[in-house]
Amino acid sequence: MIDDKAYSLSNVELLSDLSSGELAELASEFQWENYALGSEIIKQGQEEHAFYILIKGKADIMIRKEGHRMRRVRSLSPGDTFGEFSLLNGMAAASTILCLEECQVLALDSEGFARMLLRWPKLYQTFIGRLTQNLNEANLTLSEANYKEILRSALQLNQYKDKFYGLWGGARTTAEVERKLEELAQPKGHLLLTGERGTGRQMMAWYVHQRQSGTEAPFVVVDGRRFDQQWKDLIMEPASQEESSVVYNSNLFDIAEGGTLFIREINLISPHTQLKLAQSINSQRNKCFIIGGLDSEPDDLERIIIPELRKCFAHTYEITPLRKRKRDIPILAQGFLEKLAQKNQRNVPVLNQEATQLLLSHHYQQGNVSELIQVIERAFYIAEQDVIGLEQIFFGPTAEQNGHTINLLASPTLKGLLKKGELISWIRRVAAALFIGLVLLLLFNPQVAVSTKVFALVWGLWWPALALISPFLGRLWCTVCPFSTIMEFVQKRVHMNRAIPEFVIKYDYILVSFLFLTIFWVEVITDMRFNPSYTAVLLISIQVCAIIIAVLYPRHTWCKHFCPLGGFIGTASVGSMLEVRADPSVCLNKCTTFECYVGTENVPGCPMSQHLPFLDNNLDCKLCFNCVRNCPNGSVQVNLRLVGREVWHLVRVNQGFAVFIGVMLGILVPLYYLASFQRIEVSTSWKVWFSLFYWGAGLTGGMLAWMIVKPFKTKAASLRVKLIFAFTPLVLAGHIMYQAAYIPGISSLFLGIGYNAQSGLQSFYIPATALANGIAITFGLVLTGITIALVLLRTKEKRVARSDKLVR
Numbered sequence: 001m002i003d004d005k006a007y008s009l010s011n012v013e014l015l016s017d018l019s020s021g022e023l024a025e026l027a028s029e030f031q032w033e034n035y036a037l038g039s040e041i042i043k044q045g046q047e048e049h050a051f052y053i054l055i056k057g058k059a060d061i062m063i064r065k066e067g068h069r070m071r072r073v074r075s076l077s078p079g080d081t082f083g084e085f086s087l088l089n090g091m092a093a094a095s096t097i098l099c100l101e102e103c104q105v106l107a108l109d110s111e112g113f114a115r116m117l118l119r120w121p122k123l124y125q126t127f128i129g130r131l132t133q134n135l136n137e138a139n140l141t142l143s144e145a146n147y148k149e150i151l152r153s154a155l156q157l158n159q160y161k162d163k164f165y166g167l168w169g170g171a172r173t174t175a176e177v178e179r180k181l182e183e184l185a186q187p188k189g190h191l192l193l194t195g196e197r198g199t200g201r202q203m204m205a206w207y208v209h210q211r212q213s214g215t216e217a218p219f220v221v222v223d224g225r226r227f228d229q230q231w232k233d234l235i236m237e238p239a240s241q242e243e244s245s246v247v248y249n250s251n252l253f254d255i256a257e258g259g260t261l262f263i264r265e266i267n268l269i270s271p272h273t274q275l276k277l278a279q280s281i282n283s284q285r286n287k288c289f290i291i292g293g294l295d296s297e298p299d300d301l302e303r304i305i306i307p308e309l310r311k312c313f314a315h316t317y318e319i320t321p322l323r324k325r326k327r328d329i330p331i332l333a334q335g336f337l338e339k340l341a342q343k344n345q346r347n348v349p350v351l352n353q354e355a356t357q358l359l360l361s362h363h364y365q366q367g368n369v370s371e372l373i374q375v376i377e378r379a380f381y382i383a384e385q386d387v388i389g390l391e392q393i394f395f396g397p398t399a400e401q402n403g404h405t406i407n408l409l410a411s412p413t414l415k416g417l418l419k420k421g422e423l424i425s426w427i428r429r430v431a432a433a434l435f436i437g438l439v440l441l442l443l444f445n446p447q448v449a450v451s452t453k454v455f456a457l458v459w460g461l462w463w464p465a466l467a468l469i470s471p472f473l474g475r476l477w478c479t480v481c482p483f484s485t486i487m488e489f490v491q492k493r494v495h496m497n498r499a500i501p502e503f504v505i506k507y508d509y510i511l512v513s514f515l516f517l518t519i520f521w522v523e524v525i526t527d528m529r530f531n532p533s534y535t536a537v538l539l540i541s542i543q544v545c546a547i548i549i550a551v552l553y554p555r556h557t558w559c560k561h562f563c564p565l566g567g568f569i570g571t572a573s574v575g576s577m578l579e580v581r582a583d584p585s586v587c588l589n590k591c592t593t594f595e596c597y598v599g600t601e602n603v604p605g606c607p608m609s610q611h612l613p614f615l616d617n618n619l620d621c622k623l624c625f626n627c628v629r630n631c632p633n634g635s636v637q638v639n640l641r642l643v644g645r646e647v648w649h650l651v652r653v654n655q656g657f658a659v660f661i662g663v664m665l666g667i668l669v670p671l672y673y674l675a676s677f678q679r680i681e682v683s684t685s686w687k688v689w690f691s692l693f694y695w696g697a698g699l700t701g702g703m704l705a706w707m708i709v710k711p712f713k714t715k716a717a718s719l720r721v722k723l724i725f726a727f728t729p730l731v732l733a734g735h736i737m738y739q740a741a742y743i744p745g746i747s748s749l750f751l752g753i754g755y756n757a758q759s760g761l762q763s764f765y766i767p768a769t770a771l772a773n774g775i776a777i778t779f780g781l782v783l784t785g786i787t788i789a790l791v792l793l794r795t796k797e798k799r800v801a802r803s804d805k806l807v808r
């Protein structure tokens, strides 16, 4: 049925800019309605009605004037829309829609209509375009319908003045702006406001308008980008004497009469229309105050605005970018939080020191103050406590889709399974039960564990399998990990929910690296791979640590900031072919509740504190699929993609994990060469030498990586970070080689070929371990080489694209 609706919507001209995916999304909001011949779909004066698209049949737009009979204004045929103008201006319906045949319509209620405009602002612009066209027609035909009023109220919707926070910064900045506002509010002539995107030109314009004309006067906002299409015909032509009788009787300045006309991005109006606008401004006899806004340095004005228009503006004021007045950032951020708390009747949260430092370290080149507002609003809505820390600050561009992907959720069966979550829950429970059974067996009946080969499977199959699977299927092990299931089971019953210490968040890579080094070292030194009881103690120790962290701290802090196994799998899965991602356009335009982060009544939020529109790497996604279940907007996708692609497209990542990669690479030499002597020489001196080499190599690898990728101020993935991540295939190959030696029976397995020669049967055999090592190292080296080349190539492409943009 949705397909039928989507098909019908695809034939509507108004919606022609929407993609098929967007049409399908929109279709789910519409309802079919049928009307008989002679019935009225909307009645003139009706207060509440929907937005309609006529799909089948014919109808007339009828207007009744007091004391007169109803008369036909226009006919409607399939594809035409009605009801939108009264929904836009909040007034009662201005006309009646009368069915001339049996009619079938798609109806969208007023809330759905508002959601549609928020989700697709381009549709809003299309409606405004239609209104201006109707105003032209109304002027020319002297129609009774007062389109000017309708247009004025529709455009005033566009000003978002309720969204202004009215904060300028610290005391110094505020005093300076207030002084300037006083000065600009004196009616000496029109004003040009310059400043980078998001610096608050519209808010400034609003406050100048408020001081000059008062809040009740019209404040009309139009956009220079669409000025030529929408407004060119509504600026008055200079009237020659012969023409004066046909001059339009209503124009753009009339709409803003007695108030302010704010033209955004005035420099984007074509030179011809700029000239026409300049002439119109000069002849409009102060009907309204005009403020032009544009993103430019004042020195460039002569270049981008024609002199005639430039001369129309008596003053110019430039708003300073946020990065040049960083002292204002903490005050603005806290001010936004106070206003949000007041509006939502909540306690005012405070930013902790680390979060404040992060806010100060950012450059806000994407959107200045508006970028800061978005970051703070997001942090406010997702914060569960009254302190906002690093985990709630999401910066920078939203995740981008790179290259082709296949969304597995397109399969209704898989989508249904993941949405319900029952199957995964059962697999988790079974895995946890098997794990408990295994630990008990290793602990209390080690001989049986050895004789039944169960013990051999733990080291010989589980570890190598993790190293082999993670580069392809990501953190799929974490989906069913028993450590996590048991930890979560306890956390649901006992939790203290303390704030995670900032040093843990900031230096988690050191904790993960240290625990990883320690576990490997203990394994080798205690000969754990041949000792079931020690193995059981290791597994229990990991589980106890995970439980303690889960009781103390929220969500899966253990998995995100401590787990060495998670660190290993996470790093391996950065380039894997499976990803969970959201559609940022849906998240930014449609979502106000952020369930992926916050959770719902039945399903907790992301255990790794991910906010989906910003999730653009696999390192911290443990494939729990909670977000698939929680998202009410169908934004989450589970994609198949090209292996390795993420590495050369990395935008942001926990840079510290480059150190972890250095550590993992460093220990391969002592593990591979020295640990193999362990079976021959188990003396204390060997242990001392091994320990020295092992820790020395691990720390050297980590330190080298640290020196290469520092500083760690932001999460931006620099070229150096990407180059170190490019070594992941080599690291994994090394670990696969090391683990392969422990696969049960592999040491006695030989692979070869034989043939009949004159001298008899000839055969060549090589040990299976040697073959596995050869394959692993070849793949590791080749994939690392390819990834490094692609990282360099992609960086070069980006630099060229950036310099091209600058030249343009």
Ligand code: SF4
Binding pocket: 477, 478, 479, 481, 482, 483, 484, 546, 558, 559, 560, 563, 564, 565, 566, 567, 622
């Ligand atoms: S991060 Fe560690 S504890 Fe958490 S699910 Fe993954 S392997 Fe298990």
Ligand code: SF4
Binding pocket: 582, 586, 587, 588, 590, 591, 592, 593, 594, 595, 596, 597, 612, 613, 627, 630, 631, 632, 633, 634, 635, 636
């Ligand atoms: S993934 Fe869903 S819940 Fe999360 S921000 Fe996007 S739309 Fe909202």
Ligand code: SF4
Binding pocket: 580, 605, 606, 607, 608, 609, 610, 615, 620, 621, 622, 623, 624, 625, 626, 627, 628
């Ligand atoms: S909730 Fe989503 S983003 Fe978070 S870990 Fe689970 S699958 Fe990954």
